[in-house]
Amino acid sequence: MVEPVLSLRNLSVEIPTRHGIVKPVDGVSYDIGAGEILGVVGESGAGKSMAGNAVIGLLNPPAHIAAGEIWLKGSRIDNLTGEAMRRLRGKEIGMVFQDPLTSLNPLLRIGDQLVETMLTHLDISQSDAEKRAVSALEEVGIPGAAERVNSYPHEFSGGMRQRVVIALALCAEPSLIIADEPTTALDVSVQAQIIALLRRLCRERGTAVMLITHDMGVIAEATDRMAVMYAGRLAELGPVRDVLSHPQHPYTHGLMASTPLASAGKSRLHQIPGAMPRLDSVPEGCAFNPRCPYTTEKCRQAPAPRPESTSAACWYPLAREKAS
């Protein structure tokens, strides 16, 4: 089997607070292979962004990695020092943020921001970097890249800015991109273009992508496999088609059932009773047990088994209706 680009092994992130330690990420394991797009879904506070920040080493103190391992292309990176981690950022791991309006420095030309990033990581001359800045903008589909390279961020629309952000994240050719809600702040019509762009560039270059989102449409559209997170834990992991059409975890099932469908007409939308627990009061046993229709005594006492490559973290996974 080919070695995965990114591999999380039982990763836990802890934040010490006045009311004790909370675990926004609790024992999460998954792999992402070269050229593969893994969709990470979950509600706000489920720990999906926190896991991404842990991978790129940008957890805001006092949050820190408490247990587990992160492997990037066969080397362990969770224990690297600040300076060694900085060299990896941008060079091996790129990141795309949610809001393109605020993620570009308003006072610097986008060309300068590209050149600066490339000169930090690549052994090339200033003039080579300038040429590559233009081609990087062309690649992300910015018309008139040769002139636009001298523009300031405010001279671009939101969708164009997100293209610039993607160019910046990819310009040193990292092997992993963490895209944290890259389309949430954009127009629906622009969202599809950005997703298609991200997908095309990563396929071409064999870049692994961790696509963090809460939009099931984006997941279905763009990703190969998906990981569903709930209260800091992995609820379900598997190929997108299987998980979407035959969810095994009751939470995933509930999520799918509460996605509005155009064909469903005006029938009442399904909802999962209750709300995700606060991180300082995650229940004993399976985190989902108070809201689950199938809860038994076992679910209240023993934490659910952790999913391996494809299964659900559940004592009683829903049966696949058909073998896939």
Added chain:
Amino acid sequence: MLAFIIRRIGQSILVLLIVGLVAFSMFNFVGDPIDNMLGQERTAEDIERLRIQLGLDQPFPVQYFKFLQEAVQGNFGVSYRQGRPVAEILLERAPATLELAAVSGILAIIFGIALGVFTAIRRNGVLANIVMSASLIGVSLPTFLIGILLIYVFSVELGWLPSFGRGDVVDLGWWRTGFLTESGLKALILPSITLGLYQMTLIMRLVRSEMLEVLRQDYIRFARARGLKDRAVNFRHALKNTMVPVITVIGLQLGAIIAFAIITETVFQWPGVGLLFINAIQFVDIPVMAAYLMLISVMFVGINLAVDILYFFIDPRLRADRAGGH
């Protein structure tokens, strides 16, 4: 850009006119210059004749108008006390004040920004917290007290530095400078610290809080996520954004340095325009007071105009908006 500058100059002139009007309306309350100018053996006719001769019998708007008429021709009248043209006296005194203000301003800006950045980046460091606590002294102690304390320590107790005056000056023909002699430079140290300390701590605290705000922005996080070096993130990305609001305040503070030089000049008997003004008030020397106030207003307004123009070079968003934008 040009239209903007012209508009700002128009506004500046209006501000100057209003400042002058307010100043003249107050001259009626500072005392009667005639008292000081004529000796004990004056007669009622002498007083009346001098009053008419100086134009003091007329209401203040008329006096003001006459002052303006003369002033635009470069004639600020004759000092009641010294009997010499005011313009000549001011030009003679201005270099002392400008040199003092320049040194204080540069000290305040350099140390203020450097310490502000330092305390922002090392927010939880021990040294940064010591600097922050010490800066409270600079913000809260009144200028004259700092001056007196410095004189006590460095002039009286240690005897290292002079406590008053400018030291030896070199006459360059139109400018008498204290920069070229050892005693002149030594004499500059205490007054410039006294004058600049408050501005320095103010700039420092402002830079710190603005920078902490900027460091929380998404583009700083994105710059870090691209693996840029700390130095590039802090100075290239964060400091430039920090400076946009800071420059406004620095501009205002530079004007304040020149204006507040009055107190420092009094404490150190510094022969500048501030000391001249204090003496003029005691003697009700209206032409000197009027010319001084106009000079200070021109400087204030000029510095602020320069600051506004500086924005264009720092912030590209303003350039676009003025050019018609989007």
